[in-house]
Amino acid sequence: MPTVRRLAHELLERQGLTTIFGNPGSNELPFLAELPESFRYVLGLHEGAVVGMADGYAQATGRPVLVNLHAASGTGNGMGALTNAVSSRTPLVVVAGQQVRPAIGVEANLAIPDPSALLRPLVGWAGEPACAEDVPRALAQAIFEADLQRKPTYLSVPYDDWAAEAGDNAAAVLGRGVRRAGVPDEDQARWLAEQVGAARNPALVLGGDIDSIGRFDDAVRLAEALDAPVWAAPSLFRLPFPNRHPLFRGVLPAGIAPISAAFEGHDLVLVLGAPVFRYHEYVPGSYLPEGTRLLQVTEDASAAARAPMGEAVVADPGAVIDLLLKVVDAPAARPTSYTTPPEARSGEHGRLHPEQVFAALRDVQPEDTSYVVESTSTNSSWWRQMDLRRQGSYYFPAGGGLGFGLPASVGVALGRPDRPVVGVIGDGSANYGITALWTAAQERVPVTIVLLRNGTYGALRWFSGVLGVPDAPGLDIPGLDFTRIAEGYGVAARQVGGVDELRAALAEDHDGPRLLQVDTVPTAPNA
Known part of the structure; x- marks a missing residue:
């Protein structure tokens, strides 16, 4: 009789969830044992980055993706990133480890007494199988719920369940399929x-x-x-x-x-x-x-x-x-005359205006480039300069949780290797998902990160004015050099000065990840 683990692996393979984004702990190791060679495990160094990478990958591929997190602590680290996935209706299937069943009731270390409550009402479905034989069915439900609702789901599995025998009826779940039909009558x-x-x-x-x-x-x-x-x-x-x-x-x-x-x-x-x-x-x-x-x-x-x-x-x-x-009565086909972006505004004191950066991206990058954007304070500058005409050209953290941009850039690039991917990341948000650079280096992902460094939380500074609290502390972040940080993670990086240097750098060929740091003047989201 097959084990629960073997049936779970076969179910994941049949459903196409063979790329796993994870940061495992002790409770998760029994699930990862005997993982088939057809699976790919993408390791992230922090759970927030793991969820962000999976979010980008799932959005780029349009398919549910498995996320492997460690018990309550690892799940908690990833919950901020999950808020973005919820807002983007991303079908993530989060599977976390649980203590062995005899240790849950006494709340042994790494036990989650009520794992479903930990994620509700954030996710679309959350559960823990009542017994080991129910694990394959519960895993299938997590997959189908994520796909049908287009929302993350969460499954907690006691780690002694994986080695248990699956039972006579458990294999019936392998042949299941659930399809959506939402056509108006x-x-x-x-x-x-x-x-x-x-x-x-x-x-x-x-x-x-x-x-x-x-x-x-x-x-x-x-x-x-x-x-x-x-x-x-x-x-x-x-x-x-x-x-x-x-x-x-x-x-x-x-x-x-x-x-x-x-x-x-x-x-x-x-x-x-x-x-x-x-x-x-x-x-x-x-x-x-x-x-x-x-x-x-x-x-x-x-x-x-x-x-x-x-x-x-x-x-x-x-x-x-x-x-x-x-x-509808459609008019005769006519050529579309697209509007022309205005001339980019100039920076000062040796720093570029974000519009100059975006104009360079627009002019130098291929038309099918996918942009992952997490630079909220430059929002108006972005839309003034960019010219995006293709499906899948733009990804943004709609939930408002920082830390999406860098990991999602890696995930999108992994999911769509046929398209150039550029992450446009502010220095404030970059710190929240910085460990994704290590994964990019290890996986040799050909992603370009354009790091806009203005030394402040620009959007927060703007909002402090809106709320009438201009004297709020903690709005500036001087002294950060992301080129040195990136090199430490194994990513080629350089500081870029003027517009011509930026355009030349963007035009260079590269077969792995790279980071271009650009100093920019502070701007407001609506200016």
């Missing part, structure tokens, strides 16, 4: 088409899910067919629409009043693949202008249920895009 389809068709001046709001599900180009076709302006939903984790397309109006500001003002004059706002809405800065006002209706289409039933206004249809946004493309 005939009545819903008719109603959706009528609502959009009757709108005099519709507007579109697209969420990161549109890019995640591979509907970037279809969203462009729909917007052009409707001749409707397009906004990206606030707290954007993926770019769902070309940012220099003439119909694009930018990312919605994350406040109630400014979002309402943006919709002034539109009788219908159609939201596809996004919550309604993820506000941040509290700017009160009416949710919608007078005379404006909102219609939300999302696969996330929870997002539909908690929205404070409008009507919602829980369905696959991609299927709704297909439906609408069949019924």
